[in-house]
Amino acid sequence: MSYLARRSVGRRLRVLREEAGVRQGIAASAAEVSQSVIVRMERGLPTRVGTIHIKALLDRYGVGDEEQRESILAVVQLVRQARKARPRWWDAFAASLSPEEIERIELETEARSMSLCGATLVPELLRTADYQRATARALYPQDTVADIARRAEITEHRWKSLRDNDTRLEVYLLESALRQPLGGSEVMADQLTYLAELGELPNISIRIVGPEAGSHIGLHLGNLVLVEFDALLSGGQPEPPIVFLPGLPQDLCLDQDGQADRYRDAVAGLSRIALPQDTSRTRIREIASDYQT
Template sequence: MSNSPRARALAAEVRKVRKDKGMSQGVLAEQLGWSIAKISRIETAQRGIGGPDLAAVLAALRVRGKRREQLLTMAEELGRPSWWEAMAGLSAHTRACIDAEQRASRLTELSLGYVPVLLQTRAYATAVCAASGAGTGEVDEQVNVRQVRQGILHKASPVALTAYLDESVLTRPVGGAAVMGGQLRHLLRSAEAPNIAVRVLPTNLGVHAGLGGPFTLIEFARGVATVLLESQECGLLLDDEERVAAFRESVDCLDRVALGTVESRAIIGGYATKFEDRSTRQLT
């Protein structure tokens, strides 16, 4: 299966292994008796690579042991549908996002509008999904998928997540005061986990490197990375190394100007109290 998220991931791994070994596409092609075009198509996921061909590539690159087995397993899994691929209601974009999350070792997300999906409460996620005009059944399904996606933060070897939140995210009363108060308390509890960091970009910064638009830097093992850009239910995954490098620079800029985790907890807690007080007044 070529050009699927998992096929692109395998292609990126093959390309990285070749480069790490210091071998050009031409030399690899000569050793295998293939054309350079075939190697190029494999490394860009324009052509799928099965187990026998991958084994030949790895032998030529002298890749052995655990690394060899990992890559061969990736090739075997290309034909096995995962839960997100089997769900008819998910868009191709959502499937690609979930696939990348499942394979990631680290996520760095910049959010300008909403609390990141992986940190949303069920009530908050319901309000966000309902705002699109979807029916009750569709909203429930979307929220259920979001809840399942959050499992990557709590598994035995959890994904590391750093979330940079523009302060405006904390002030928007999504779902009303009670829902927002609960969401902010959930943020605080989530940030207690060693693999989760929440950093606030305060309004008084004026301009910061993230105002060009939200993004998620998705990093995998051995330095491979991609960038997710999305709007509504459509989006784009960028794999080009130069473009990914530009977003890494943006993350470095955000790291320098965002509040630290302790200061961020204080500002999130302050807004949580305000929403909770507002909710109490509305009930009396």
């Protein structure tokens, strides 16, 4: 919960600062920290800011409502608790993961639901090991066999975490992505058979957007992941969603206020045109059979 809670604290304090008309430099002076610390904190990045600094900022921003102050301080406490949480499965892979990748994994563990859109490829979390190796060889040509195996192992742990947390997955796949013969016919047949099996799980919905849909938003989206959350505190508002856009050299994370809105609307648009789940499973199995002939 560390990154999600830090992000929540930073967002709330930034809003309060802007409403109070206080510049970041003035806020830094009030808390007796550098301006760069305020910048990092408002972005949800790690800092050494403690409760005494947060209280000083709340005073400077004129926040006198005790309930509001206690709510923010309660989330600060969640950040402190998360720092002490050990061990975490990804600690064993720390040398292979960037800070951004670790933050993404943390967010996935806290997700209430995730919407995965695959316009050109099967989403990473739903790939078989062979399909993952085929994509990794093209995406990371400098990687050794051991590097690729480690990436696949990390993805397997991410999937297990989502399954154990009973995270709801809504998956939308363009049929054209399933007809791209990545890794060869045998790899594709196994991948599609695996997708059909996943679609029978109670917490996963896999739906196909076929060519009969005509012109639609999915043709312009590319691959994306929309992550949605519950409230951090009982009775509070859900945390704002985050969007990840796969790319090079790393995935783009859209986590600022309002950035996910258009993508949430796009996912809703796909939901309206995608085939029903049962029909989608039948279509997936039919394409798998094509690869087997």
